[in-house]
Amino acid sequence: MSTSTLVPLNPNTAKFISQPKKMLINGKWVDSLTGERMVTINPATKEIITSVPKGGPEDIDLAVESARQAFDEGPWSNFKPAERAKLLLRLADLLDKNAEELSHLETMDNGRTLKFTAGLANVGAEHFRYFAGWATKITGETIPVSVPGNIFNYTRREPIGVCGAIGPWNGPIMTAIMKLAAPLAVGNTVVLKPASETPLSTLRLGELIQEAGFPDGVVNIVTGPGSTLGKRLTEHPDVDKIAFTGSTEVGKQIMRSGADTIKKVTLELGGKSAHIIFSDADYEVALQNAANAIFMNTGQICFAGSRLFVEKKIYDKFVADLADYSKNYTIGNGFDKYSMLGPVISEKQKTTVLNYIDVGEQEGAELIVGGDATEDGLSNGYFVKPTVMGNVTNDMRIAQEEIFGPVVAAIPFESIDEVIKMANNTPYGLGGGICTTDIRKAHKVAHALRTGNVWINTYNLTSPTSPFGGYKQSGIGRENGAAAIDMYTEIKNIWVNLD
Ligand code: NAD
Numbered sequence: 001m002s003t004s005t006l007v008p009l010n011p012n013t014a015k016f017i018s019q020p021k022k023m024l025i026n027g028k029w030v031d032s033l034t035g036e037r038m039v040t041i042n043p044a045t046k047e048i049i050t051s052v053p054k055g056g057p058e059d060i061d062l063a064v065e066s067a068r069q070a071f072d073e074g075p076w077s078n079f080k081p082a083e084r085a086k087l088l089l090r091l092a093d094l095l096d097k098n099a100e101e102l103s104h105l106e107t108m109d110n111g112r113t114l115k116f117t118a119g120l121a122n123v124g125a126e127h128f129r130y131f132a133g134w135a136t137k138i139t140g141e142t143i144p145v146s147v148p149g150n151i152f153n154y155t156r157r158e159p160i161g162v163c164g165a166i167g168p169w170n171g172p173i174m175t176a177i178m179k180l181a182a183p184l185a186v187g188n189t190v191v192l193k194p195a196s197e198t199p200l201s202t203l204r205l206g207e208l209i210q211e212a213g214f215p216d217g218v219v220n221i222v223t224g225p226g227s228t229l230g231k232r233l234t235e236h237p238d239v240d241k242i243a244f245t246g247s248t249e250v251g252k253q254i255m256r257s258g259a260d261t262i263k264k265v266t267l268e269l270g271g272k273s274a275h276i277i278f279s280d281a282d283y284e285v286a287l288q289n290a291a292n293a294i295f296m297n298t299g300q301i302c303f304a305g306s307r308l309f310v311e312k313k314i315y316d317k318f319v320a321d322l323a324d325y326s327k328n329y330t331i332g333n334g335f336d337k338y339s340m341l342g343p344v345i346s347e348k349q350k351t352t353v354l355n356y357i358d359v360g361e362q363e364g365a366e367l368i369v370g371g372d373a374t375e376d377g378l379s380n381g382y383f384v385k386p387t388v389m390g391n392v393t394n395d396m397r398i399a400q401e402e403i404f405g406p407v408v409a410a411i412p413f414e415s416i417d418e419v420i421k422m423a424n425n426t427p428y429g430l431g432g433g434i435c436t437t438d439i440r441k442a443h444k445v446a447h448a449l450r451t452g453n454v455w456i457n458t459y460n461l462t463s464p465t466s467p468f469g470g471y472k473q474s475g476i477g478r479e480n481g482a483a484a485i486d487m488y489t490e491i492k493n494i495w496v497n498l499d
Pocket residue numbers: 166167168169170171193194195196224225226227229230231232234245246247248250251253254267268269270271301302303402404430470474475
């Protein structure tokens with residue numbers, strides 16, 4: 001692909017990355033206490049973009065102290081709900097204003113194409129606006145109790161306190177926004193740790209948070225390895241809650257390290273979502289849905305439709321057509337205006353994805369199309385082609401384990417009961433898709449899937465207004481919608497003797 005088709009870098013993005021990057025603690029941009037740094041790499045070019053502080057446990061202690069003070073004593077606890085709403089609305093406007101700069105930053109740091117990142121900040125702005133609306137609507141209940149005496153019983157919803165938030169690399173800015181909007185709306189303070197691979201858009205968000213006028217210490221942003229800095233956050237006795245998005249394996253570690261202090265947790269974890277195509281589906285819609293469900297963001301989406309169940313009578317044709325369809329995706333640098341799919345995040349992730357393709361073949365699956373992308377300069381980055389594996393059975397590793405790359409495992413089925421059983425036969429329970437024109441079948445299967453989200457004749461839709469989360473080992477709790485308010489508030493029950 002010719003470099004002349006590359007979109008020029010937004011000047012504000014260029015300026016941001018040219019300045020030394022620091023962490024945000026108690027309203028100040030600081031280096032790590034040890035002075036150590038770590039680099040962040042553009043996965044489309046393998047070039048170093050810049051470096052950020054490599055924070056450690058001692059930096060977490062300072063960030064938590066600052067968040068604790070802002071919550072316990074600082075001005076934040078005295079902010080009226082309408083004042084919190086105003087700040088969130090101001091931040092939303094700043095996201096809209098700086099949308100292109102943030103989009104370029106995200107494409108550079110994470111690899112997603114500009115086509116994909118272009119509207120992300122605006123979507124994020126809508127998250128802040130939605131939760132700004134909630135700030136003035138957090139109410140308790142008056143409860144009729146049948147106990148002796150003249151008793152008035154009521155509840156208050158109060159913020160939980162200091163929330164530690166930890167995110168993955170596959171959707172850095174949206175994860176950060178989802179980890180801030182709901183807790184701030186209801187009056188918590190936050191210590192936020194972005195993934196080591198993709199810290200930049202979160203650090204820029206920190207600048208916008210300051211510009212919006214949030215008091216010092218309400219949002220702290222720390223950068224550094226999960227195994228040391230992240231772990232300390234999850235163990236810290238002054239942290240009341242952990243909101244984590246990432247792998248199921250690390251989610252389990254977080255539950256363990258939060259156990260000693262009985263941390264409240266919201267966990268948004270991995271997935272192996274079933275996408276079920278019935279023979280009565282609108283064929284073209286089903287084909288597009290099947291492809292977009294797995295290949296969007298190069299397969300690095302927690303709810304990617306990575307297990308494709310296709311009714312046996314159309315299986316051979318559908319899988320062959322999907323393989324043809326997948327050749328239409330132009331892969332390349334996300335800044336190329338023709339790129340539809342960017343790279344995977346890192347050398348390590350590319351190796352993992354290619355290993356899974358090998359494992360699938362060793363277990364008897366057929367690599368129909370895809371694999372390593374080496375041609376036309378693509379070896380400059382971590383590219384993998386959209387990959388379709390046929391002849392898969394549901395017990396194979398490529399059908400059971402999360403690959404987190406553009407690899408779909410296509411499995412035939414004959415009956416509704418059989419496909420429901422296979423779809424649910426996984427430790428995960430994040431998403432599921434159904435393509436059919438039979439409305440009764442669609443709802444019957446949707447109700448039977450043990451997953452937190454189901455899409456019928458569509459896929460990939462989420463909204464700040466709608467709860468999102470997983471069953472089984474895909475997580476605990478929900479983000480977005482009214483459910484998120486429950487996740488960030490405690491209910492206090494108050495008894496008053498009126499006599
Ligand atoms: P990961 O679990 O390796 O890392 C996630 C974050 O946890 C990173 O910031 C990392 O530094 C930190 N971390 C690592 N070890 C830690 C520890 N011991 N204590 C505290 N923090 C620690 O995940 P990843 O590879 O960055 O992201 C991919 C995973 O995220 C996939 O499994 C994907 O399905 C999942 N994910 C889930 C959702 C969802 O909403 N369910 C959304 C996006 C991604």
